[in-house]
Amino acid sequence: MEQTWRWFGPQDPISLDHVRQTGATGVVTALHHIDDNTVWSADEIDRRKTVIERAGLSWSVVESIPIPSIIKQGGAAAQKAIAVWKDSLANVGRAGIPVVCYNFMPVVDWTRTDLLFRVPTTGYALRFDMIDFIGYDAFVLRRANAEGDYPADAVRRAHSRIASKTEAEIALLERNIIAGLPGGAAVQTRSSIASEFANFKDIDADAMRHNMVQFVQEMSAIAEDVGVRLAIHPDDPPFSLFGLPRVVSTAEDVRHLVGAVESPANGITLCAGSYGSRSDNDVLAIASEFSSKINFAHLRNVTIEPDGSFFEDQHLEGGTDMVALIGILLAEERSARADTRARQIPIRSDHGHLLGSDGERPTNPGYSYIGRLKGLAELRGIIRTLESQSVGTQ
Incomplete structure (x- = not known):
């Protein structure tokens, strides 16, 4: 497994030096300063890649190249935006960045109602x-x-x-x-x-799913050519918001997409917290069924309440057995090595509680330093233990 860290570019209050101190070797980032309808040029990508590599790290995952609403709405009007996305994807691949994470959520992206929910440990989630x-x-x-x-x-x-x-x-x-x-x-x-809601008024789940499949079909062909693995991120939360269709929320949604686009480049981001925010999702079963399609993993945990509310728990608490989940990912890596698909799955400690002195400095919600550092250390301990046990049984 490759341990990575999400970094929001030069404006991130966490420096690359501090990222390296976490023990992560890979960076997950994007060109946030570029408009959604503008191609990521080779020069812009190379400049960011150079900054990362000079810090002793590698740019392991793009998260994300934004998908404009017009693409999700489909139709002839989407073609110009699709062409821009294709060019950006091709340039990312030619730069040697192996994974691109993206999502297909309409209008609103990942959503929370409370950014400072006090948890029993006195941190904030x-x-x-x-x-x-x-x-x-x-x-x-x-x-x-x-x-x-x-x-x-x-x-x-x-x-x-x-x-x-x-x-x-x-x-x-x-x-x-x-x-x-x-x-x-x-x-x-x-x-x-x-205004955005009005643009989606005639688009139901079937239409959204159709538009997504068409998009992924086109992008998978480009991704294969340039050596990129695509990793679609689940809806967060994984159910309809504002009456809008969300079509990457369940195992059946994933089953439909991987069945409709049978490309080696077409894969998923296994976000344990997103899938785990829906009580009828079995995160371990999803990970097991689609293990060969997991191109990226976000490891975090949530606790769901009876009315469907949820909060982001500590990485090793909540509804998902993180030890078992990491075991599934490691087993997939061993299987890939055995049949010459050798690969490391990039993982990151997704989100983290606001802890200690981080509460006294500017932070991006969910992306404070100490909480994610704590989470990554806990996950690393599980990885090392399970790897050691695997070696011992061979």
Whole structure:
């Protein structure tokens, strides 16, 4: 396994020197300063790659080349944006960067309602509160027919919750939900998000799935040519938000995509926290079934509450047995070596609690230093132990 670290470029408050101190050898990053509709040029990629390599690290994964909404909507109007994405992908491959992570979430990217949820250890975690989200959707944003998308009891609770909040609390909730999180979609406002909803009004899950498959078919051909492994990230959270279809949420969704595009370049990002945020997802079963398609892994854990809310737990706590999951990934690497598909799966300690002095300095939500450093150290301990046990049984 290759241990990696997500870095948001020169503007990241965490330096590459500090990244190297974590023990990670690979960097996961993107050219965040380039507009979504602009090709990543070879020169821009090489400049960033040089900066990373001078720090003694390698650029192991691109996360992500953004996919504009027009591509997700499909049709002839998407062709120009698809051509831009193809050129960026080709340039990434020619630069020798082996993995590209991407997602197909419409309008809003990864979403949380609370960025400072206090956990029993006195640190702070990210949280998705289902009742707060319903309250925002139905009674602040007032999306048409929103109440009909949720259970009646949850809507009643959400109405009471929103009524009890101050204007400042509602403004904070809105910022958390639609203002954009690190590496996610562009910042939205109430008016801009309403406009985006209108663009998707005629697109149901089947249409979205069709558009995704067409996109992946085209990109897989390019990826094969330039030696890139694609790794689609699951929806986060893995269920519909704002009535919009999300089509990378379950094992069946993955089954459909890998069956529709039978390319060696077409693979997945196994994000344990994203898949694990849905109670009917079995993360270990997903990892086992699609192990040969796992081109990247995000290792984090969540605890789900009865109403569908969840918070990001410590890396070794929560609903997923992290020891068993890492065992599945290591077994896939051994299997690949045995049949000449030798590869290392890049992993990263995804997110982390806000701990200690990190609370006193600027951080990207979920991407503080100490919490991820702690998580990576715990994951590394599991990896070393399981590898040692494997050697001992051979």
